[in-house]
Amino acid sequence: MQRTTGIKLAVALTALLASTIVPTGAQAAGEMTRDRPATTADNGIPAMVDPTADLGAQTPGPEARWADSIYFTSQVKADGHDVGLLVHTINVPNGFGRLVSFAVTDVTTGWYKNYMLGVDPDDYHWSTTGLDISAPGLRWTGNAQKMSVSLTVPWGSLDVTLTSRGPVLYYGGTGVFPILGDTNYEYAFPDMQTTGTLTIDGKAQRVTGRSWLDRQWGPTPDDPSLRWTWMSLNLPNGDTVAIWDTLTSTGENSWATVVRRDGSHEVVAVEPVAERADQFWTSPVSGQKYPTRWRINIPALSTHLTVTITGTDDQEFAQGENGRLEATAAFTGTYKNTKVSGKNYVEMIGNWKP
Template identity: 30%
Template sequence: MNSHKTTTAHPVLFDLSADLAPTASDAGDSWWFASRLRDDDGDIYWTKTHVIQMGESYVSTVSVLRDSDRRADERHTAEPAAEVKAAADRLDVQTSLLDMSGGPDKFTTSGATDDAAFRLTLRRTEPALYNGGSGVFPFLGGRTGQLSLPGLAATGTITIDGVERNVKGRTWFDRQWIAGPADPPRFLWFGLDLGDGRYLSVWDTTGDGVSWLTALKPDGTHVITGAQRTAHEGGYLLAIPDLEASLEITYRRLDATEGDSTNVCTVAGTFAGREVTGHGYHDIVGASGPETARHHA
């Protein structure tokens, strides 16, 4: 996927409404919400709720990071399907750690760790991002479907140490399934919000710095092209010649399990020849580096 392709009207293989529900995937269903939030005093918080369904089990993650002191709190659990409330025909999942429901234009999600909890209402006002243009692409020797709603408007509350705060911000929602993987998981992913309705979903499945990405423009236009990622301590330089883009990405950990983690990002550089700043999320699986991470499925 290194050739440059721009499309405004394109066939999609991922149904925004119907495919939010669980699939018959043999390898995994995933629902992932990550948010950057601000309270009334201007303090920044990052949150994540994530559920993976694999056969007869559900794996859940809830995490919270406070920017001011980098305080992070997280919980992970695996539960049998019989102990999880999950609808078969829509997005409506409740585990012991979290719940998520709704779509395609309004969602709710909430989660709790030992010392923090949050509840968010999310509203969609922008186009969906269909990764690869159609929403389905080859992956790990099989195939995957990935639909992103990267600019949901978030409002709600966050409670830390018993103190509740009103918050608002932006949420990236990813719905993904995987079928027929033949290769061991090894990849990097970035979800970047550059503001003004501009988003990048970047994949590197080789680990050599060569990436492909789907760029979403405010009018719904998708651009699929290549990029080159150069790693350095605590970040990356992402060069995208076809988009006249050079982005400096710095990141820090949001949550981790053994051998992997999810990171939050700040972004600065040029895009379409103009200066931009933004934020995003960064996951890695099966690769070594200063931090390791895990993507949605």
């Protein structure tokens, strides 16, 4: 297996930022640190983010670990194979800077490759007025309804169109929540029709499928013990579930945001995810020890799922002793007492060394 990485990974800030408290709408509004345009979700809950305007770059906070992130994962068909895609860019202006990340997993054969590039400030542009991002090899434009993403790396390229279907998912029900005393903003387009072309080593393949896009910004607490697991689930009945499990030296907290087809939201507790993880794999590069199977229990939803890594266990962005897992997965079990199955992604961030 070949791997390509760009710069030494700053694990605690790459990819998504996680919540350790599930706020109510009133709590979230009370803890906002700056005025924001309020919109209204389909369920009547005041949304503290604007899905269109907030695709633009955010005004940086003063924190060294403040981050601005946009990220999507895809489950597509390409040349008859099941393929997972990941595209991510993050800006940490007071910290390690700007990164562009790309990964491809051929779930059918187990082939995997990734790429990560650190970008000079003069070569990185993210408009403050809308979704318009450019960096070496990357062009990302569009709006909340439709986006175009083109990305070129030394071993391949991706050129896709993402078209949003269904409601926006507002994490915590409002899109804003406290994280160990800091305020974070996050929302997702969990169902984006995806079409385009993936080229690997000169071979072009037509891709069709579905993507989940996450938009998040805010500071990450300076807690070296902070680790998290994130999972995205699109259920057969049209419900969408985003699961967070955060783990620190003082305890574990697991919760999920659910959005239904009509746009209504529900925030529910999840039984501790890390406690119910097994079948561990140890990275030969970073030394991180990641589970490859999880038992997910959500009592309020009468839900019991098994989530398992697919393709290959080694879907880690790593260099030296730093690493993060961004892996294709599949789930089976029951949701609201009904048998379900599907494809999803799992992310693990933090120091998971044994």
